Amino acid sequence: MLAKSKAEVGEFICDQWIADPLDPLLAEILTELEQHDWSEDGKLQYDFEIGGVSFEDVVTVTPNGAGEQSCGRCGGDGVIHLSEAGPSIWGEDCFCEEDRLIQCPTCRGEGIEK
Numbered sequence: 001m002l003a004k005s006k007a008e009v010g011e012f013i014c015d016q017w018i019a020d021p022l023d024p025l026l027a028e029i030l031t032e033l034e035q036h037d038w039s040e041d042g043k044l045q046y047d048f049e050i051g052g053v054s055f056e057d058v059v060t061v062t063p064n065g066a067g068e069q070s071c072g073r074c075g076g077d078g079v080i081h082l083s084e085a086g087p088s089i090w091g092e093d094c095f096c097e098e099d100r101l102i103q104c105p106t107c108r109g110e111g112i113e114k
Contacts, residue, residue: 007078010079012053038056
């Protein structure tokens with residue numbers, strides 16, 4: 001599977017192994033993916049009770065060779081921390097939940113400026 005964003009990776013992991021998008025293991029995996037140095041460390045491997053998955057960095061180019069501008073809110077990742085989302089997403093005046101990664105509301109997880 002090729003994924004364009006961390007949100008797609010998260011959906012894939014939930015569909016195949018974890019099932020619960022609020023599982024702390026998913027947040028841990030997505031954070032590790034975000035911080036991983038692909039140029040030095042290469043692949044990431046995760047083993048679950050019923051299988052596993054490995055990740056590696058792939059360079060993508062648009063069909064015309066021109067790059068698309070990354071989303072200014074998430075930097076092209078497709079996800080942001082809930083604490084960064086703001087009251088319109090929290091549903092209240094102050095942030096009082098456990099911080100976790102959510103799909104970027106600006107680009108809807110695609111990582112590309114709309």
